[in-house]
Amino acid sequence: MNDTPLGNGPRSTGALGHETLASVVDLRERVTAEVARVYIGDVAVVQLILAALLARGHVLLEGVPGLAKTTLANAIARALGCDFRRIQFTPDLLPADITGTYVLNQRKQEFELRRGPLFAQVVLADEINRAPAKTQSALLEAMQERQTTIEGESHRLPDPFLVLATQNPVEQEGVYALPEAQIDRFLIRLRLDYPSPADELRMLMTYATPPAPVQAVSELAELLRVAGLVDEVHVEERVLAFAVRLVIATREHGRVALGASPRATLGLVRMARAWALLQGRDYASPDDLRTVAPYVLEHRVMVTTDAAIEGSSGAEVIDDVLRRTPVLEAGHAERSAPNAPIWAERQG
Numbered sequence: 001m002n003d004t005p006l007g008n009g010p011r012s013t014g015a016l017g018h019e020t021l022a023s024v025v026d027l028r029e030r031v032t033a034e035v036a037r038v039y040i041g042d043v044a045v046v047q048l049i050l051a052a053l054l055a056r057g058h059v060l061l062e063g064v065p066g067l068a069k070t071t072l073a074n075a076i077a078r079a080l081g082c083d084f085r086r087i088q089f090t091p092d093l094l095p096a097d098i099t100g101t102y103v104l105n106q107r108k109q110e111f112e113l114r115r116g117p118l119f120a121q122v123v124l125a126d127e128i129n130r131a132p133a134k135t136q137s138a139l140l141e142a143m144q145e146r147q148t149t150i151e152g153e154s155h156r157l158p159d160p161f162l163v164l165a166t167q168n169p170v171e172q173e174g175v176y177a178l179p180e181a182q183i184d185r186f187l188i189r190l191r192l193d194y195p196s197p198a199d200e201l202r203m204l205m206t207y208a209t210p211p212a213p214v215q216a217v218s219e220l221a222e223l224l225r226v227a228g229l230v231d232e233v234h235v236e237e238r239v240l241a242f243a244v245r246l247v248i249a250t251r252e253h254g255r256v257a258l259g260a261s262p263r264a265t266l267g268l269v270r271m272a273r274a275w276a277l278l279q280g281r282d283y284a285s286p287d288d289l290r291t292v293a294p295y296v297l298e299h300r301v302m303v304t305t306d307a308a309i310e311g312s313s314g315a316e317v318i319d320d321v322l323r324r325t326p327v328l329e330a331g332h333a334e335r336s337a338p339n340a341p342i343w344a345e346r347q348g
């Protein structure tokens with residue numbers, strides 16, 4: 001899951017300094033270790049969620065029931081010292097049930113705001129595609145704007161604000177498929193898989209006696225300070241150009257009906273910055289882009305009906321795009337990109 005070697009120690013080009021970078025790696029290690037006490041599985045999952053939070057993005061979590069999605073979300077929130085709420089989305093859930101509403105205080109004879117579960121730093125939105133479109137869009141507005149509208153008035157949401165949403169497979173009954181425009185709002189998608197036999201055994205042994213509750217291993221101020229460093233991570237122009245070429249390649253791919261959006265390009269670079277920072281570097285490399293690209297891009301790519309029938313998926317397309325797209329040196333003219341003629345054909 002993780003191509004970038006871990007534990008190489010902080011590496012600085014001078015923008016952030018060795019000590020600052022070491023403190024980020026230390027935060028990563030503390031959080032990963034604390035979460036690993038209750039969540040048995042790939043630590044890369046924890047680090048990707050942490051990177052998404054630092055990049056001020058949101059996460060779509062996919063996986064069959066019982067894969068510890070709730071356990072994981074709760075543990076990450078607690079380890080980071082954030083408050084945590086879980087919202088179960090149902091067909092009768094109204095926007096006000098998640099955002100909040102004004103209620104009459106009998107004693108004071110005035111209306112006061114009762115904040116909904118959206119006002120938490122980490123929100124697990126379970127089975128979002130079971131709720132009607134209105135409620136989904138209230139959640140998506142909150143994710144994008146980091147504020148929510150209650151009775152025409154906007155209210156700022158907490159900082160940090162991370163939504164982890166789970167989605168049911170669309171084949172199920174009573175499920176409203178999320179439109180592409182909404183899927184695009186998620187910085188990354190993580191597909192949780194069954195644990196390995198060794199991990200499943202370790203889980204049994206871990207839970208033979210209930211593990212102690214997850215403790216906060218970071219303070220909010222530290223988390224916000226580190227999130228503030230993401231913008232300082234340097235990305236060379238040739239790496240930015242590589243990101244653009246990757247995204248364009250998804251749009252031009254023969255098996256794709258709808259490729260990744262410019263929002264995806266921004267997300268790709270932002271996620272690569274956050275990922276690099278968590279590895280203790282103050283610059284993002286093409287390898288950082290390659291590492292995060294599947295998580296940022298796969299869910300935003302819609303394959304053609306024919307390709308879908310043949311069993312193609314976004315994952316296959318991104319794999320293909322990553323294999324075919326080279327990193328070109330700075331100054332290389334974009335018009336000479338190998339994909340240009342295909343685009344011209346489509347336009348004509």
Ligand SMILES: Nc1ncnc2c1ncn2[C@@H]1O[C@H](COP(=O)(O)OP(=O)(O)OP(=O)(O)O)[C@@H](O)[C@H]1O
Pocket residue numbers: 038039040041064065066067068069070071072195203
């Ligand atoms: N990888 C794992 N590590 C630790 N515990 C696990 C793991 N997988 C499953 N479990 C255990 O399985 C149980 C179910 O986990 P949890 O409720 O977090 O799953 P979920 O994915 O949220 O399920 P659902 O889809 O039904 O909401 C918990 O007791 C949890 O501890």
Ligand SMILES: [Mg+2]
Pocket residue numbers: 069070071126
């Ligand atoms: Mg759950």
